[in-house]
Amino acid sequence: MRCISCREDYGRIDAGTCKECYEEASETEEELKREIEELKAKVAFLRCSSPLDHSHRRSFSDVILVASNDDSAASAAPVPAHKSVLASRSPVFKAMLENEMEESLSGTIKISDVSYEALRCFVNYLYTAEACLDEPMACDLLVLAEKYQVKHLKAYCEKFMVSKLNWDNSVISFAFAHQHNAKLLIDAALSVITDNMDKLTKREEYIELVEKDPRLVVEIYEAYLSKQVNTAAHKDSSLKP
Amino acid sequence: MRCISCREDYGRIDAGTCKECYEEASETEEELKREIEELKAKVAFLRCSSPLDHSHRRSFSDVILVASNDDSAASAAPVPAHKSVLASRSPVFKAMLENEMEESLSGTIKISDVSYEALRCFVNYLYTAEACLDEPMACDLLVLAEKYQVKHLKAYCEKFMVSKLNWDNSVISFAFAHQHNAKLLIDAALSVITDNMDKLTKREEYIELVEKDPRLVVEIYEAYLSKQVNTAAHKDSSLKP
Incomplete structure (x- = not known):
C-alpha cells in the first residue's frame, strides 16, 4: 500500500488514514491556511500608524x-x-x-x-x-x-x-513573576526549579530569597512535594495490573 | 486495514496516508489552529473602540x-x-x-x-x-x-x-463592478453570464447595457469566445491518445 502523501510503501502496522479522511484533512488544512491569510490581512489593516514612525508627516x-x-x-x-x-x-x-x-x-x-x-x-x-x-x-x-x-x-x-527560562534564571524569574502577577511564568519557573531541587539550596538567589521573601520559598517546597506525590501516585497506578 | 481517523476498515484501493504522515498532518493542524487563535487575539487587541459605540464616555x-x-x-x-x-x-x-x-x-x-x-x-x-x-x-x-x-x-x-451572484443579478453586477474597478466581481459575473449566453440577449439589462455602454457588451462576447476556444482546446487534447 502506498502513502498518498510521502509516496512510500507501508504495511498493516503503519497504516494511517483512508483516502477519504486524508482528503478531508487536506481540505481542512487549506481552509485553515486561508483563514490565517484573512486574519493576517485584518491585522495589517487594523494596525495603526505608530506616532513614532516618522514616515508620516x-x-x-x-x-x-x-x-x-x-x-x-x-x-x-x-x-x-x-x-x-x-x-x-x-x-x-x-x-x-x-x-x-x-x-x-x-x-x-x-x-x-x-x-x-x-x-x-x-x-x-x-x-x-x-x-x-x-x-x-x-x-x-x-x-x-x-x-x-x-x-x-x-x-x-x-x-x-x-x-528563555533555564536553571540559571529560574529562581530570579520566579520571584519576578510573583512580583508582577505573571501566572504563566510562575508555573513554568516552578517546573524548572522543582526539576533541579538537589542543586537549589546552593544557589545564591535561593539564599537571598529565603531572607527576603520566605513565603515564595515555601511555595517552591509545596510545589516540589505535590510533584513527588503525583509522581508516586502515577508509578503506583502503572504498577497495578 | 483500519483508518485511524474514521475507524473504518479500508482496502488497497482506498488507502490514504501512512501513520507517520497522518500524525505529522495532525500536528500541522494543531499548529495552524494555535496560530489562528493568536491572530484572533491580535485582531481583538488592535480593534479600536468605534466612536459610534456609546458604551464609552x-x-x-x-x-x-x-x-x-x-x-x-x-x-x-x-x-x-x-x-x-x-x-x-x-x-x-x-x-x-x-x-x-x-x-x-x-x-x-x-x-x-x-x-x-x-x-x-x-x-x-x-x-x-x-x-x-x-x-x-x-x-x-x-x-x-x-x-x-x-x-x-x-x-x-x-x-x-x-x-450573492446569480443569473438574475449578473449583468447588473458586471456593470457595477466595472464602474468601480472591482476585478474579482467582474470575473465572477462574467463567468455566470457566459454560462448562460443562450438567455442573455432577452434580458432587459442586456438591452440597456447595449445602449449605455456597448464596450462592456463587447467584453462579454470576448469572454464567451475565449471560453469556447478554451473548452474546444481542452476537448481536443482529451480526445488525443
Missing part, C-alpha cells in the same frame, strides 16, 4: 507620554500618542483620560520607573501589536503591561520569558 | 464626517472620528488631513452621495474591520472603499457580492 497626536525617572536629558524626550488609542488598549489609561484627571487636562502622562527606550517600545506595541524583545526589554514591558493592564502585551512578554 | 474625536447628500434632517447627524485612524486606514484621508486642506482645518469632512447609515457603517469598519452586510450595503460600502482606497473593505464587499 503628521501624527495628529493629542497627548504625550514622558518617562519620568530617566536621568539623561537627551532621553527624556516625550513620546507622542493619541488618547483614543491609549483608552482603547488600556483600561487604566481609559479611566485616567475619561475622568478629566490631571493627565487628561495637561495632555501629559508621566510614566514612572521606566526608561525612554522601554516607553517607546510600549507605545509602539499599543499601536502595532509588535515588539522586538530581548530579556531586559521583556521584563520592562511586562511591568508596564501589568501596571496599565494591557493583557495582550503581558501574555506576549510572559511567553517570551518562558521560552 | 468620551471618544476624543477630532474630526467629524457628514453625509452631504442626505435629504432628511434627522439623518444628517455628523459621525465623529479620529484623524489618526482615518489617515491610518485610507491614503485619501491621509493626504486630505496631512495637507491642511479645508477638511483638516475645519475638522469636517463631507462625504457625498452616501446615506447616513452607509457612512456610519463605513466609519465603523475603519475602526473594527467588521460590517454587517446585505446587498445594498455592500454596494454602498464598495463605492466608498474604492473612493477612499480602503482596499481591505473593498475586498470584503467584493467577496460578499461574489457570494
